[in-house]
Amino acid sequence: MRALTSRRENSIAPITPPVEAGWEVKYNLIPMKEIVRSRIEQALGELYKIDPPEFKVEKPKDEELGDLATNVAFLLSKALRKNPNEIAKELSEKLSQEDMFEAVEAVRGFINLRLSRNFILSEFRRLLSEGEDYFKEDIGRGLKVQLEFVSANPTGPLHLGHGRGAVVGDALARLFEFYGFNITREYYINDAGRQVYILGVSVFYRYLELFGKEGERPGIKKLFEEEGYKGEYVIEIAKALKGAVGDLLLSRDGVPEAKERILSYGFDFPLSYTSAFKPVREPEVELCSAFGLDMMMEEIREDLGSMCVDFDVWFSERSLYERGLVDKLIEELRERGYVYEAEGALWLKTSQFGDDKDRVLRKSDGTYTYFASDIAYHWDKFKRGFDKVIDLWGADHHGYIPRVKASLKMLRIPEDWLEVYLIQMVKFFREGKEVKMSKRAGTFVPLREALNEVGPDAVRFLFLTKRSDTPLDFDVDKAKEKSSDNPVFYVQYAHARISGVFREVKERFNLDPEKEDLSPFLESLEEDIELKLMKKTLMIKDELIDITLRRDPHLITYFLIDLAGLFHHYYNHHRIIGSEKRIMKGRLALLKGIRTALRLSLKLIGVSAPERM
RNA sequence: GGGCCCGUAGCUCAGCUGGACAGAGCAGGGGAUUUCUAAUCCCCAGGUCGGAGGUUCGAGUCCUCCCGGGCCCGCCA
Incomplete structure (x- = not known):
């Protein structure tokens, strides 16, 4: 995963050994490289009476050379006006007196260190007595970090790319938790806007189709053909709906009764959208939306669950509107002087903060853009008191980063508060051929298919065999093989x-x-x-x-x-x-x-x- | 046209925030099992790190340009 800002900017809690602590204390508190580093720093102080520079302690490429090596001599050569190799030699001599090293050798300016048997044995004994706690450090010190990932639209099943995001996000969350951060896993549900309406239209169309009556609603039919979701899953939703309400939705008058039927039908998943349903303009379509959302969210939860990914918070975009937060946000931005009106729409001056151009917050038809609610969402995250927020987005959203960062600057939210990482596409291969994914045509490969065929362990592992910001080829046949290829x-x-x-x-x-x-x-x-x-x-x-x-x-x-x-x-x-x-x-x-x-x-x-x- | 990402062995990819002769797995060839699980192990091969400059004591790694591939550039979500 590559940082969008520099690594240094991104680092949360650099490991800085407490200066006042004695070696024995550090010995028990910090990882191997840091223990070695502190020994080197001490030796430098005694030898040259200087502040040590930022040097590296790392594994040498070739194990034959030693367990660890440092480049410190190169970095000191200017300040000390000495040949790096000379410094390395002096330092090696000093360090070889330490009993944690078995051998210290200066080679062409590098200092190669071999850890002593005694030191390794004593560390290993500690590992045995402490178990996995041996690997633990309180790096996070309870820092509140939110990880938002997956956040797939509830208008279709999860595909492989979402699965990849889920696996990477969850692994990050587990790591952060292990190292003492207070982690919140969050899923942002885009349950507002036109796409939800289109879902309703699609479900309703399929529902009509089940009765052979799709021709009676030409408006619905046209919309479905132009923009509808064509996937098989919509038919499944329509069938479940028919099972619960029969033909009630064929007439608008049947809607209130249909709602009650759905609620009492005995579906074994939460029906939060259906329960909250209130008819507005096209009740039959809107009820289909609500039921569709409930069923899709259930499927999404199930798929994630079968990979052992769970979220602490399922955050509803709609709730931002219901709480009036989007309006409040726009008011806030307006007061700060970043909002203006043009061509009947409301714009945000993101270009002042590094974006290519200004962006629309409210369209001329009076509805808000996704962008508006997204800033409101991040504003809300900030107000919830997270010290740091990490978002994992699909790579196709990369152009979106500058405008979000720009709007956060307007809200005086510190630059490094939000980290965004991109999850690249996953290509699906079967029998050596790529299976193209397209949500609209309904030909995409859902995550579920891969999970059923390959199993969650292999899926999780394979998603983590490549840096997440580069595209990944997922070959089902290989993934299924119980061979060393896997x-x-x-x-x-x-x-x-x-x-x-x-x-x-x-x-x-x-x-x-x-x-x-x-x-x-x-x-x-x-x-x-x-x-x-x-x-x-x-x-x-x-x-x-x-x-x-x-x-x-x-x-x-x-x-x-x-x-x-x-x-x-x-x-x-x-x-x-x-x-x-x-x-x-x-x-x-x-x-x-x-x-x-x-x-x-x-x-x-x-x-x-x-x-x- | 602009932006982001990628280009390392036949294939899939690592390369730890510039460091010591560029690594692994797969595919290919040859071998190991009366033993604690052969889903294992051992041996063999292969690369001018896309190209050209530059910065540096030192560049696969940083900078510039070029070539090739992917993605994104909406008052869509």
């Missing part, structure tokens, strides 16, 4: 294998690795790969924090595949059961730590961690 199974299998070993051990040795404290036996592990596995597992802490601050949840799938791969390799080359007792126990401890990391990471992307497969 990385979700590869990762889940690693988890299932560990669980399998634990079951076996319980049975054969009456030893329960879940309950028993096996951490003292880590000492008996002497293979390089075992140390490597520990390091990789521990470094997940750094990865997860990074991913959260960068809002790049797709990277989770990459380190999962990486960790699972190393584990599978290990598993194929080393016996756990059958090795010497103390080694077996050490290996069980190792597996337990790995499993904790796998479980947590899978949980954060909402994928299940099966005990067996």
Whole structure:
């Protein structure tokens, strides 16, 4: 996911180790890279008596070089008027006295650090005793963050692109929650405006069709043919409607009775729009709208639910109008001098704040634009006291960002309060051919179809195998394959294998690795790969924090595949059961730590961690 | 015409806010299993990072231009 503003602007809570805290305290409070950073900073202070620059601590490209490396010598070379390599050498010497490092080496200006066995073992023991809390940090400190995502129009079923937004948004929400943010997941329902009327027309037309009477309402027929929703689902709604009300809606007089019938019919989903229904101009069409909205929202909720995505708030656009918030907003903007009238419409001077041109708030026919209610919506979010709002929009809305940002500036809302990320389209492939999606023609591939065929775990995982602002190809046939082409199974299998070993051990040795404290036996592990596995597992802490601050949840799938791969390799080359007792126990401890990391990471992307497969 | 995004191995994509010889999976070829699940593992191959300049000690990464692909540019939602 790429930020629209710079990463620095976007960062919520940079991890700044408390200056006054001693090393022992930090040792227990911050991720690996930060622990190392603080050691380097201290060494710099002692050596050169200077304020350390903004340097990097990162994994070297080649693992052979070390566990971590820093570029600090390059950055200091100007200030100290010294050759980077010379600085690196001096610093290496200093750092090698630390017992957390096994080796510190200066190579062409880089400083490569290898963590000591003792340090890794002590960290891993901590992981075993703390479980997933080991990876946790209170970065958010309760900061109120709202994540608005999906927000698909309730005029049709969710398609794959919405599913992608749901998965990315939910994963972000889970990450933020894990790191101490107070998260609200919100879905904005566009239940106002013309599209809702068109939904009603479409449902009503299909309803008439069921009685063979569509020809009797030429106005409805024409509108349906020109603008109606042609998808199969509209027919389903019409059928359900007919089931509940019979032929009552064929005459306008039947509308009040029809409403009562729907409410008492025994639908097992909430009928909030139907309950609130009040006839205005075309009661039969409007009742169809209300019932259509109820049924669509139910379907949307179900689809999201089957991917384990749920929202704290389902926010109705209509409610903004009912509360008079749109009018109030326009009044507010007018007072600030940003609103003017031209050609019978009401305009907002967004061009003053970076938009290409001014935008219409109220059309000359007196109705409001979607834009108007959307600003009102964000204004309302601000007034609800969120410290930060993150929106995930479909990529086709990208041109919309400048005008929303401009209007927020007019309302004196801080620039970095709103972050917007774009979710790119998903192309659907079946048998190697693309299945085109078009809502109007009704040929789009609903999310439900993919979920039924492929299953929620694979769908979620696959949606996170690519950065979300680039288009994604979704190949159903591949997704269904239970092969290594499908990385979700590869990762889940690693988890299932560990669980399998634990079951076996319980049975054969009456030893329960879940309950028993096996951490003292880590000492008996002497293979390089075992140390490597520990390091990789521990470094997940750094990865997860990074991913959260960068809002790049797709990277989770990459380190999962990486960790699972190393584990599978290990598993194929080393016996756990059958090795010497103390080694077996050490290996069980190792597996337990790995499993904790796998479980947590899978949980954060909402994928299940099966005990067996 | 303007704006946004993308262009890395035959294919699908990573590349951690400029750093050390450019990575993974798939596809292709060859091997491993009487053992804790073979949905696994091991070995082999492949790229002038779309092109050209520039900034820098250092560029796949930043800047400019060009080429190619996608999306968006409504008093639609």
